[in-house]
Amino acid sequence: MAFNVTQIREDFPILKREVNGKPLVYLDNAATSQKPKQVIDSIVDYYSLYNSNIHRGVHTLSQEATDAYEASRKKIQKHFNISRSHEVIFTSGTTHGINLVANGFTSFLKEGDEVLVSAMEHHSNIVPWQMLCERSGAVMKVIPMSEEGTLLLDEYDQLLSDRTKLVFVNHISNSLGTINPVDIIIEKAHQVGAAVLVDGAQSCSHIKPDLQALDVDFYVTSAHKMCGPTGIGMLYGKESWLQKLPPYQGGGEMIAEVTFEKTTFADLPHKFEAGTPNIAGGIAFGTAIDYLNEIGFNAIAGHEQELLTYATEELLKVPGLKIYGTGREKTSVISFNLEDIHPYDVGTILDKLGIAVRTGHHCTQPIMDFYKIPGTVRASFAFYNTKEEVDILVEGVRKAQMMLS
Amino acid sequence: MSIAEIQEELIDEFSLFDDWMDKYEHLIGLGKSLPLIDPALKTDDRIIKGCQSKVWLHAAMENDKLIFTADSDAIITKGIIAVLVRVFSGQSPEEIVKANTDFIDQIGLKEHLSPTRANGLVSMIKQMKLYAIAFQAQLKK
Ligand SMILES: Cc1ncc(COP(=O)(O)O)c(C=O)c1O
Numbered sequence: 228m229a230f231n232v233t234q235i236r237e238d239f240p241i242l243k244r245e246v247n248g249k250p251l252v253y254l255d256n257a258a259t260s261q262k263p264k265q266v267i268d269s270i271v272d273y274y275s276l277y278n279s280n281i282h283r284g285v286h287t288l289s290q291e292a293t294d295a296y297e298a299s300r301k302k303i304q305k306h307f308n309i310s311r312s313h314e315v316i317f318t319s320g321t322t323h324g325i326n327l328v329a330n331g332f333t334s335f336l337k338e339g340d341e342v343l344v345s346a347m348e349h350h351s352n353i354v355p356w357q358m359l360c361e362r363s364g365a366v367m368k369v370i371p372m373s374e375e376g377t378l379l380l381d382e383y384d385q386l387l388s389d390r391t392k393l394v395f396v397n398h399i400s401n402s403l404g405t406i407n408p409v410d411i412i413i414e415k416a417h418q419v420g421a422a423v424l425v426d427g428a429q430s431c432s433h434i435k436p437d438l439q440a441l442d443v444d445f446y447v448t449s450a451h452k453m454c455g456p457t458g459i460g461m462l463y464g465k466e467s468w469l470q471k472l473p474p475y476q477g478g479g480e481m482i483a484e485v486t487f488e489k490t491t492f493a494d495l496p497h498k499f500e501a502g503t504p505n506i507a508g509g510i511a512f513g514t515a516i517d518y519l520n521e522i523g524f525n526a527i528a529g530h531e532q533e534l535l536t537y538a539t540e541e542l543l544k545v546p547g548l549k550i551y552g553t554g555r556e557k558t559s560v561i562s563f564n565l566e567d568i569h570p571y572d573v574g575t576i577l578d579k580l581g582i583a584v585r586t587g588h589h590c591t592q593p594i595m596d597f598y599k600i601p602g603t604v605r606a607s608f609a610f611y612n613t614k615e616e617v618d619i620l621v622e623g624v625r626k627a628q629m630m631l632s
Numbered sequence: 633m634s635i636a637e638i639q640e641e642l643i644d645e646f647s648l649f650d651d652w653m654d655k656y657e658h659l660i661g662l663g664k665s666l667p668l669i670d671p672a673l674k675t676d677d678r679i680i681k682g683c684q685s686k687v688w689l690h691a692a693m694e695n696d697k698l699i700f701t702a703d704s705d706a707i708i709t710k711g712i713i714a715v716l717v718r719v720f721s722g723q724s725p726e727e728i729v730k731a732n733t734d735f736i737d738q739i740g741l742k743e744h745l746s747p748t749r750a751n752g753l754v755s756m757i758k759q760m761k762l763y764a765i766a767f768q769a770q771l772k773k
Contacts, residue, residue: 247652568707569685569706569707569709570684571684571685571706571708572685572706572707572708572709575708576656576708579656586684587684601685601686601705602684626653630653630656630657630660631660631708
């Protein structure tokens with residue numbers, strides 16, 4: 228099927244909206260993506276037709292809901308090329324997945340052990356590990372990055388040692404768009420016996436990771452970044468790790484047998500899925516994956532790279548505009564500032580023009596400290612954005628510059 | 633002029649502009665003419681929390697009136713501060729505590745009043761009123 232952006236936009240009801248009297252130009256896709264009607268319908272269908280609790284009922288509705296939910300797990304398994312479906316754990320999102328793993332590692336680390344984090348992580352992939360270090364006495368070290376916003380792999384080599392127990396890094400940076408060489412990072416970590424968690428919050432809307440080929444130990448993502456609903460995500464863990472990790476939360480669903488003396492835990496994946504989950508969200512997550520695959524990740528990447536190249540060229544024509552994150556391997560995220568103008572001001576004017584961008588530190592304060600800036604304006608493009616929208620953005624930026632300087 | 637009179641004046645002034653762009657250009661102009669805070673007073677403890685942009689606010693008493701000086705690193709925020717300083721600076725603490733701020737809606741800057749907007753306008757007004765309450769207590773002693 229040929230890629231037709233006009234037709235694709237028809238799937239997204241929200242793109243017909245106006246904001247401040249102007250047609251919405253939604254360029255905040257790295258914060259969350261918009262939802263196609265297929266995904267919205269699957270949520271409505273669930274609540275209208277077969278809402279009921281899963282994994283426990285004998286009645287028909289419960290069976291239908293359980294089947295749909297578990298079918299979604301299988302879709303995720305297939306999509307990410309995961310070998311066993313019980314290695315897919317439903318979470319509420321990336322943050323939840325990271326906390327689950329960080330919590331589980333408490334008893335595996337001891338004083339003097341080291342964990343490595345990259346210089347370009349989201350706070351979600353820093354804070355839970357800092358808490359882990361506090362609990363366990365392990366030390367956190369930082370893999371530095373270059374001025375272009377790419378990780379310094381030579382420095383990474385220097386940091387790795389037999390003290391290294393864990394490495395956590397994002398696949399793609401939400402502030403810079405940099406695609407990190409996670410395959411190399413994983414291979415080298417494994418050479419010293421360290422486990423690797425990859426934060427895939429930003430990658431899964433742009434690429435289709437093959438988790439078996441990557442040989443990653445843990446991979447986390449959020450459905451809402453990839454056309455699915457909020458409040459649902461997945462944690463992939465290698466079976467051997469998930470067997471070893473203790474449960475994160477106790478409750479219903481996750482038990483085999485409970486007496487007041489002792490509880491035995493359920494098998495994977497239920498051991499990590501305490502309580503009634505986000506059933507509608509889980510089902511719609513599967514619908515979102517189907518939707519993206521129907522368009523095809525090659526087509527998505529092709530269109531987005533075209534937008535990235537065009538937007539980069541056009542934005543750089545604006546005098547005094549500086550882009551942060553200029554590595555060769557990057558996705559359709561452009562973080563920038565106008566000379567002597569605060570990003571908040573630019574964002575405010577763009578909003579008046581119907582253009583949604585994000586301004587601020589994007590939950591990556593260490594990156595802003597690195598560049599010694601208060602924040603950036605971030606335009607992030609999805610496959611449903613158009614070149615015309617890039618033109619509107621660039622014109623808006625010029626207008627903002629005129630008004631603000 | 634009283635707080636209410638200054639507010640009326642601002643409403644009239646802003647009503648001259650139909651277009652949001654002209655309104656914002658006026659606001660930005662007001663920001664640029666804001667009497668600057670003494671740089672020595674731009675310390676971290678004078679930063680108002682809850683803003684994406686930095687806002688410094690200082691208050692001092694002169695002849696029973698409160699004098700506000702302020703600054704921000706973002707120009708639109710600075711414009712909004714300028715509006716607030718114009719309304720509240722030089723007034724008695726009692727009047728400031730009593731004053732309402734509906735005029736912001738009427739001059740067409742309502743969106744900046746939303747507590748969820750990370751510009752801290754709401755915190756700014758709160759801080760000005762807190763200063764007024766503090767000085768009011770001092771005057772009564
Ligand atoms: C790189 C990265 N990691 C983690 C997160 C957190 O994701 P969530 O808020 O869905 O848990 C985000 C979301 O902004 C992100 O971009």
